Amino acid sequence: MIRTIVYISNAVMLLEKKHLDELFYQCVQNNISNNVTGILIYKEGTFIQVLEGNDQDLNNLFKTIQQDKRHNNIMTVLDRMNTKRLFTKFRTGLSSLNNARQLNILETFLRNSKGSPHSQTILALLGPFLNKKNTSMNVIN
Numbered sequence: 001m002i003r004t005i006v007y008i009s010n011a012v013m014l015l016e017k018k019h020l021d022e023l024f025y026q027c028v029q030n031n032i033s034n035n036v037t038g039i040l041i042y043k044e045g046t047f048i049q050v051l052e053g054n055d056q057d058l059n060n061l062f063k064t065i066q067q068d069k070r071h072n073n074i075m076t077v078l079d080r081m082n083t084k085r086l087f088t089k090f091r092t093g094l095s096s097l098n099n100a101r102q103l104n105i106l107e108t109f110l111r112n113s114k115g116s117p118h119s120q121t122i123l124a125l126l127g128p129f130l131n132k133k134n135t136s137m138n139v140i141n
Contacts, residue, residue, distance in 0.1 A: 001082065002085050003052070004052050004078060005076060006050050006125055007047075008077055009072065009075070011042070011045045011071050012070060015045075031053075034053060036058060037051075037052045043129050048125065078121060078122070084116065086118060107123065
């Protein structure tokens, strides 16, 4: 079974592109070492992240995320077990997505992911982040 966690948090300060790129790089490295997939989206001081992995690896990574001083007010909005990952086939290797076209690709992907029982829930949670300007996203595969 694969565990899926979605959380929302607030950055302690607004992040510029340079800092976001550094954060996204660190996320990719942490997730690769923990065999975790998902996405991280940042919009005007707010993060939303979808994490997918086995229960123990995800527990360890999420504890690290919760201790990160770059954000606070962490609220878990989804924590469920699933039979498969949602983000293994979504544009592997992308770094930062920050324009409407790229965010629309994510939205289309989620709408068409009928094999995952959580895809529509995740789409609803990500909705406020998908169609707005100044959104940065990282795919973590």
